[in-house]
Amino acid sequence: MAYERIHPAEYAELQAQIVAIEHEQSLTEVTNLVAREAARTVLDLRVIHRIEYLLRGADKGEKKRLRALKRQALRSHDRLGQINEQFFVTYRQQITSRVYAPAAVRQRLCGYAEPGEHEVWSDPPRYDALDTFIDGILQIPVLPRAQRRPEPEMVYYQPTPARIVLDMVDRLALSAQDVVYDLGSGLGRVVNIVALVSEAKSIGVEFEPAYAAQAECCARELGLARAHFINADAREVSYGDGTVFFLYTPFKGIILQRVVELLCDEAAKRRIRVCTYGPGTLDMVQQEWLVSVDADEPSVDHVAIFESR
Ligand SMILES: C[S@@+](CC[C@H](N)C(=O)[O-])C[C@H]1O[C@@H](n2cnc3c(N)ncnc32)[C@H](O)[C@@H]1O
Numbered sequence: 001m002a003y004e005r006i007h008p009a010e011y012a013e014l015q016a017q018i019v020a021i022e023h024e025q026s027l028t029e030v031t032n033l034v035a036r037e038a039a040r041t042v043l044d045l046r047v048i049h050r051i052e053y054l055l056r057g058a059d060k061g062e063k064k065r066l067r068a069l070k071r072q073a074l075r076s077h078d079r080l081g082q083i084n085e086q087f088f089v090t091y092r093q094q095i096t097s098r099v100y101a102p103a104a105v106r107q108r109l110c111g112y113a114e115p116g117e118h119e120v121w122s123d124p125p126r127y128d129a130l131d132t133f134i135d136g137i138l139q140i141p142v143l144p145r146a147q148r149r150p151e152p153e154m155v156y157y158q159p160t161p162a163r164i165v166l167d168m169v170d171r172l173a174l175s176a177q178d179v180v181y182d183l184g185s186g187l188g189r190v191v192n193i194v195a196l197v198s199e200a201k202s203i204g205v206e207f208e209p210a211y212a213a214q215a216e217c218c219a220r221e222l223g224l225a226r227a228h229f230i231n232a233d234a235r236e237v238s239y240g241d242g243t244v245f246f247l248y249t250p251f252k253g254i255i256l257q258r259v260v261e262l263l264c265d266e267a268a269k270r271r272i273r274v275c276t277y278g279p280g281t282l283d284m285v286q287q288e289w290l291v292s293v294d295a296d297e298p299s300v301d302h303v304a305i306f307e308s309r
Contacts, residue, residue: 017046037128091108105196121300168277176200181242185212188215188219200244207231212230248278252280256283274306293307
């Protein structure tokens, strides 16, 4: 296979991109997260990946120069990452010392979401600077090693984009009387975001012990007293206190059917709301005991909100 050789003009162009980022003072302002994330993406996708590709076809002399350029890009990338880290540490301290009320946290998060022209669900979904911020302040690590073997109808972990969670919280207008369950809560993003930006109690139910433990640890370290996690199969939990149930397509088939039955039983006792995101929305649309409260037709692309009849 013949690899592409680097053209001197491209070398200069790659170097110019790195230097432009290094010299952009605004990127060092700690709160300028969106621009910093955009610059990190350029370094990652347009510079470092390109250099790695060009290295395959380079001769000895070119390799030396390209490797030096790659090191320069990586340094720049790391430096921006360190500024992010400082920002997250400071904001975490402010959260733990209760500097902000939920509404103020919500306001701050607003600034980092990057709404696309049309929200479209994909696998994986689109994540943006808000997700980097959320992962930074919640200190969500790389996925811990799973301890239990999932059943075939259980869906693997994939977090709901934070802007989607915020949109749901805004539309639900949660109060201190609400108890929000995230069924299949993974590393606890939804539950912990709900606890950060609302007065509601939030409870995650997660099958995988390592994920549930990580989520719990994150909530305790941030002092999110209203966030709780249960390590259990969602079919085996009693939902007597729940007012809102969120499902980002966590399971399918018989498991979903059983959990829907449990929610339907709860709905027979009091009014509940069920929120879905992703392909699982199509299953919920068919439930006759639920009615959509959205102005638009429920779709996989946004959180669909249903109310029990
Ligand atoms: C698509 S992820 C959603 C994660 C989380 N809700 C979020 O948005 O960040 C699905 C999660 O459901 C969990 N899960 C699958 N089947 C489950 C079950 N029967 N009971 C509890 N959790 C389950 C998986 O382990 C995985 O973490």
